[in-house]
Amino acid sequence: MSEILAIYRKEMKTYFNSPIAFIVISSFLVITNWLFFDYGDYPFFAINIADIRGIFDYGAIVLLFIAPAVSMRLISEEKHQDTLELLVTMPITDMQIIIGKYLSTLVIFAIILAGTLIAPISISFVGDLDSGIVISSYIGFFFLGATYLAMGLAASSFTRNQIIAYIVGIVIIAVFFLMNGMANGSGMIATLFENLSIRFHYQNFFRGVLDTRDLIYFISLIFVSLLVSSTALASRKSK
Amino acid sequence: MIDVQNVSKSYGAVEAVKDVSFTVEQGEILGFLGPNGAGKTTMMKMITCYMPPTGGKITVDGLDVVNDSMGVRKKIGYLPESTPLYEEMGVRDYLNFIADVRKVNGADRTRAMDRVISVTGLAKVIHKDIHELSKGFRQRVGFAQAIIHDPEILVLDEPTTGLDPNQIIEIRNLIRQLGESKTIIFSTHIMQEVQATSDRVLIIDQGKIAAQGTAEELKASIAGQMHLNMVLRHADKSKFIEVVTAMDQLHMEDIKVQKNGDIEAALIIDAGADLREQLFDLAVSNQWKILESSPSSFTLEDVFRKLTN
Numbered sequence: 001m002s003e004i005l006a007i008y009r010k011e012m013k014t015y016f017n018s019p020i021a022f023i024v025i026s027s028f029l030v031i032t033n034w035l036f037f038d039y040g041d042y043p044f045f046a047i048n049i050a051d052i053r054g055i056f057d058y059g060a061i062v063l064l065f066i067a068p069a070v071s072m073r074l075i076s077e078e079k080h081q082d083t084l085e086l087l088v089t090m091p092i093t094d095m096q097i098i099i100g101k102y103l104s105t106l107v108i109f110a111i112i113l114a115g116t117l118i119a120p121i122s123i124s125f126v127g128d129l130d131s132g133i134v135i136s137s138y139i140g141f142f143f144l145g146a147t148y149l150a151m152g153l154a155a156s157s158f159t160r161n162q163i164i165a166y167i168v169g170i171v172i173i174a175v176f177f178l179m180n181g182m183a184n185g186s187g188m189i190a191t192l193f194e195n196l197s198i199r200f201h202y203q204n205f206f207r208g209v210l211d212t213r214d215l216i217y218f219i220s221l222i223f224v225s226l227l228v229s230s231t232a233l234a235s236r237k238s239k
Numbered sequence: 240m241i242d243v244q245n246v247s248k249s250y251g252a253v254e255a256v257k258d259v260s261f262t263v264e265q266g267e268i269l270g271f272l273g274p275n276g277a278g279k280t281t282m283m284k285m286i287t288c289y290m291p292p293t294g295g296k297i298t299v300d301g302l303d304v305v306n307d308s309m310g311v312r313k314k315i316g317y318l319p320e321s322t323p324l325y326e327e328m329g330v331r332d333y334l335n336f337i338a339d340v341r342k343v344n345g346a347d348r349t350r351a352m353d354r355v356i357s358v359t360g361l362a363k364v365i366h367k368d369i370h371e372l373s374k375g376f377r378q379r380v381g382f383a384q385a386i387i388h389d390p391e392i393l394v395l396d397e398p399t400t401g402l403d404p405n406q407i408i409e410i411r412n413l414i415r416q417l418g419e420s421k422t423i424i425f426s427t428h429i430m431q432e433v434q435a436t437s438d439r440v441l442i443i444d445q446g447k448i449a450a451q452g453t454a455e456e457l458k459a460s461i462a463g464q465m466h467l468n469m470v471l472r473h474a475d476k477s478k479f480i481e482v483v484t485a486m487d488q489l490h491m492e493d494i495k496v497q498k499n500g501d502i503e504a505a506l507i508i509d510a511g512a513d514l515r516e517q518l519f520d521l522a523v524s525n526q527w528k529i530l531e532s533s534p535s536s537f538t539l540e541d542v543f544r545k546l547t548n
Binding site for chain 1: 309
């Protein structure tokens, strides 16, 4: 455990010693809040309904571009600077390295989540928000972000180039996000694609119900992504 | 302390290390000498548990590098080639991070930090960021991380590459100083380096051990041959070559005619041969004037070139 925390602390220092954390957090909040309050056919101020679903709809798309930016450097930079060699020859397992790094991105995301609370808090003063739906939506949004970050980490573990890690991360996330639109109709394949898609499971959270199937879906995606990352680190052994 | 038995390593179809065996005793400084691409780095990556050998067995203090990897890693301090460091971190933050992972905590941490800072002379730059450091200081930070947990064994991959002559001497002194209490393997492609620092040399070429022993033993393995450089006046080149080839224990390495007609020859004398009188008589009978005759023993560099060509 102390090894995981050592990695976690190092990553947090790196995020906050540079402008990365600040840029990532503020761009997400600025873009998402702007889209929510003042953009599109039904901007919040125009429709005058106490509903913050827009935050999570727009947020899911904005995060698709922001999350891989947070995780792209995690392994690829270690590879690029050759520091990975030193790291994996210390008494720490590959999985501990991955979890420590992943943990740091979750904390960055938690700060982003805290930043989005401005909308529900301010709206609750002027209208009636369904707190059940708000809470379940936030849980859904947390799992969405956690999944994006894990996928971004997996993309980062295959390359020494951060740009490649970023683009590949976006592509992987987009494929999973949009998978439900890939097959039409009601056949078995369509159902399968729908059940594999992030958007399908994500939308369920907005009904104010927590379904274990949705939770298991996100947790499995996270688990597989971390496993893939750790396997990618271990691939040095079979070269 | 380190026991390498019949170890091989292939990268796909390329065999980087072929059936290599050697041991390193406790407290010994072993120099790995070889041209670039000889397999030195691969060998070190296997000892430090970066990757397993494809064949054979490596044990470190009795622990197998594959089956008891974590135990081995705790005993080793490693400085990989070209000293990878986190550029954006501060020197102290970086050393604290390594101590964190290595579980050097509490009062031990304070003592360890003081010790490595003083041994590696980092006090002046301890508050700087790593990307601000000169190559020499970066190298010292690399050393500091390798010894922060006071390991029994140090593995140093080309620790002096890219340093200026003063820094090289500093690093060599540091290796010798650390070698008083630790077992050290370090690699280099510079001959003088092994001569200056190591107890024993292992020459590795094309993935195989070409020779091993102390620097003196290796020089002796060339069986006491000597170089002889001669400059002769009033000598004829073809005649000189003819005479030298006719002699038993003398071999021609190189011959040049200087601008003024003098002949400059590089010769090799077999071990134990004393040709001084013969050469004198030869010169007299041919009416050559010996302007210069300087013998010199073979250097480790000659051994290296001979073995790795």
